[in-house]
Amino acid sequence: MSLLRQLPRTRLYVCPRCIRKQRPSIEGQRRKGTWAQKIMDPAQEASQWEQRANKIKNGLDKSMLTILEERGFVKDVAGGRQQLDWLLTQKPIGAYVGVDPTAPSMHVGHLLPFMALFWLYLSGYPSVTLLGAGTVLIGDPSGRTTERARQADDVRTMNILNMRRQIVQLWTHVKCLGIKHRFPAEISRSRKFLDNHTWLQNLSATELMRDLGSGMRLGSMLARDSVKVRMENGEGMAFSEFSYPLFQAYDWWWMYNKHGVQLQLGGSDQYGNLCAGMDAVGHMRKIRGDQRVGSEDDITNGTFGLATPLLTTASGEKFGKSAGNAVWLDKQMMNSFDLYQYFLRTADNDVERYLKLFTFLPIQHIDLVMESQRKDESKRTAQHILAKEVVELAHGAEDAKKAEAAHKEAFSQGTHTFSLSGLRKTLEEIKKKDQPDNVDEGELKLLAYKKTYASSSTSQTATGTTAEDSQKGASNVITLPLTLLSEGSFPGVLHAAGLVGSKSEGHRLIAKRGAYVVLPNSGSPENPSGLKWEQIPDAISTTDPNQYLLDWEALVLRSGKSKIQICRIITEEQFETEGLTCPGWEEFKARRAESGEQAQ
Numbered sequence: 001m002s003l004l005r006q007l008p009r010t011r012l013y014v015c016p017r018c019i020r021k022q023r024p025s026i027e028g029q030r031r032k033g034t035w036a037q038k039i040m041d042p043a044q045e046a047s048q049w050e051q052r053a054n055k056i057k058n059g060l061d062k063s064m065l066t067i068l069e070e071r072g073f074v075k076d077v078a079g080g081r082q083q084l085d086w087l088l089t090q091k092p093i094g095a096y097v098g099v100d101p102t103a104p105s106m107h108v109g110h111l112l113p114f115m116a117l118f119w120l121y122l123s124g125y126p127s128v129t130l131l132g133a134g135t136v137l138i139g140d141p142s143g144r145t146t147e148r149a150r151q152a153d154d155v156r157t158m159n160i161l162n163m164r165r166q167i168v169q170l171w172t173h174v175k176c177l178g179i180k181h182r183f184p185a186e187i188s189r190s191r192k193f194l195d196n197h198t199w200l201q202n203l204s205a206t207e208l209m210r211d212l213g214s215g216m217r218l219g220s221m222l223a224r225d226s227v228k229v230r231m232e233n234g235e236g237m238a239f240s241e242f243s244y245p246l247f248q249a250y251d252w253w254w255m256y257n258k259h260g261v262q263l264q265l266g267g268s269d270q271y272g273n274l275c276a277g278m279d280a281v282g283h284m285r286k287i288r289g290d291q292r293v294g295s296e297d298d299i300t301n302g303t304f305g306l307a308t309p310l311l312t313t314a315s316g317e318k319f320g321k322s323a324g325n326a327v328w329l330d331k332q333m334m335n336s337f338d339l340y341q342y343f344l345r346t347a348d349n350d351v352e353r354y355l356k357l358f359t360f361l362p363i364q365h366i367d368l369v370m371e372s373q374r375k376d377e378s379k380r381t382a383q384h385i386l387a388k389e390v391v392e393l394a395h396g397a398e399d400a401k402k403a404e405a406a407h408k409e410a411f412s413q414g415t416h417t418f419s420l421s422g423l424r425k426t427l428e429e430i431k432k433k434d435q436p437d438n439v440d441e442g443e444l445k446l447l448a449y450k451k452t453y454a455s456s457s458t459s460q461t462a463t464g465t466t467a468e469d470s471q472k473g474a475s476n477v478i479t480l481p482l483t484l485l486s487e488g489s490f491p492g493v494l495h496a497a498g499l500v501g502s503k504s505e506g507h508r509l510i511a512k513r514g515a516y517v518v519l520p521n522s523g524s525p526e527n528p529s530g531l532k533w534e535q536i537p538d539a540i541s542t543t544d545p546n547q548y549l550l551d552w553e554a555l556v557l558r559s560g561k562s563k564i565q566i567c568r569i570i571t572e573e574q575f576e577t578e579g580l581t582c583p584g585w586e587e588f589k590a591r592r593a594e595s596g597e598q599a600q
């Protein structure tokens with residue numbers, strides 16, 4: 001037999017994600033790990049870290065903490081800023097962020113500590129995302145003024161299932177973005193996704209109290225804002241909630257011990273839990289005989305907490321809410337088009353800050369983007385980049401590309417030409433993606449639950465009635481009855497379309513010339529489907545929306561620079577048969593009945 005034939009044969013296999021054929025190297029020569037999970041030779045890794053540390057000390061490179069600060073991730077450091085800066089430079093300590101599955105999805109407000117963790121991961125720090133399937137049973141009182149309602153078992157199971165999926169997807173997208181933004185390939189990288197139910201379910205109450213409980217002081221626990229507020233507002237607090245920090249602290253101790261996790265990141269409301277966790281880990285180390293705790297040379301093995309800031313927009317609103325509703329990361333609760341649009345609407349004063357927080361674009365790149373943005377703000381270059389990167393992180397590259405195309409279609413540069421058929425097609429595609437791939441009963445139940453969750457969390461807003469939200473939740477097309485369209489009714493139509501919170505707001509928007517409608521038959525011979533935006537005339541009482549109907553069935557409206565709504569117009573009879581409603585509809589009917597008019 002020839003020598004060649006005796007060699008192990010290499011097999012081709014197809015990477016399920018990229019569908020490319022790959023040839024693994026011959027047995028024994030295989031590189032350890034992949035880009036996302038790579039373990040390097042310890043000696044090589046140590047020398048790499050030493051070189052990096054020297055560069056930082058000589059001012060040739062930025063330290064990890066400086067990078068995080070520069071991008072706006074750091075509000076408070078528990079354990080000392082300088083000490084943490086030194087430690088992060090000295091060794092690749094483990095870091096973690098936890099999230100409790102209190103809902104079926106995370107919202108963009110959750111992203112801040114996660115983004116900081118992803119930066120650490122991409123820079124070579126072993127990183128853990130933790131799902132609190134155990135702690136969710138207790139309920140974290142941090143940042144809340146009222147007690148959480150107890151979750152039914154099946155609801156909890158669905159939340160856990162969906163969040164678990166979401167975090168796995170996030171990690172995949174982070175890897176792709178890391179490669180795209182050219183994070184170094186030749187460094188050790190490790191990421192873990194853990195669930196605290198795995199250890200909390202086996203934790204005995206006596207062990208927890210004897211070991212951890214004995215180290216938690218009542219004074220500091222009572223001094224926490226979340227406790228004080230509840231005592232003062234008369235709500236009071238259940239003992240289980242009060243004891244929550246103990247469980248989060250136990251998580252940390254467990255991961256400190258098993259995975260070398262020395263840093264925990266969290267939103268600013270988590271600061272108290274971070275400090276409690278640091279004390280608890282110190283206490284556990286002491287009772288397990290670690291002499292170094294608290295000594296001068298202990299920084300190397302110590303724990304640190306990093307709290308990210310609470311975001312507000314330049315105009316003072318809470319970030320992550322769109323018209324008072326949460327902006328979900330799950331694409332069945334908020335589709336890519338809407339998520340893209342949320343970020344596209346970012347104010348010029350906020351966009352640079354958000355690019356630093358929500359993208360992996362290097363700072364120099366952001367500076368260039370901002371430079372070109374300032375030359376012509378109307379193009380919204382920076383907002384488009386931001387929106388695309390966020391959708392790429394949350395939903396993946398393919399969806400981000402589609403959402404971008406749909407929006408660019410709606411605002412093709414300069415002329416504001418608008419192709420309804422093109423936009424419709426893309427929206428349909430985005431909508432199709434919302435449907436689960438393998439439709440079994442469980443998936444359908446989960447889908448229905450998510451849709452209801454998303455719409456019920458929006459039902460208290462000015463624009464919302466549940467039925468309207470459920471028709472809007474699935475796509476960006478809203479259905480309205482033809483009877484709403486009559487001379488002088490534009491303010492009410494803007495309200496019904498969900499573009500403003502009330503009819504009078506609609507009046508004001510038109511008066512300040514901030515409302516637009518697509519003109520029918522405005523295409524040129526070269527581009528017959530190209531349609532143009534026109535400002536809705538401020539002669540409100542004599543303007544009739546019927547004049548703007550496209551193909552007798554659609555009205556396309558825009559508020560301000562980027563909030564678009566396509567309205568499908570059907571007869572009132574059909575509207576009622578389909579069981580639909582829209583903001584202002586009940587009032588409209590009541591008024592009509594009062595004035596004795598007949599429905600058409």
Ligand SMILES: N[C@@H](Cc1ccc(O)cc1)C(=O)O
Nearest residue numbers: 098099100132135140248251
């Ligand atoms: N308590 C955190 C989530 C969390 C849970 C367990 C942990 O170990 C850490 C964090 C929150 O509500 O946001």
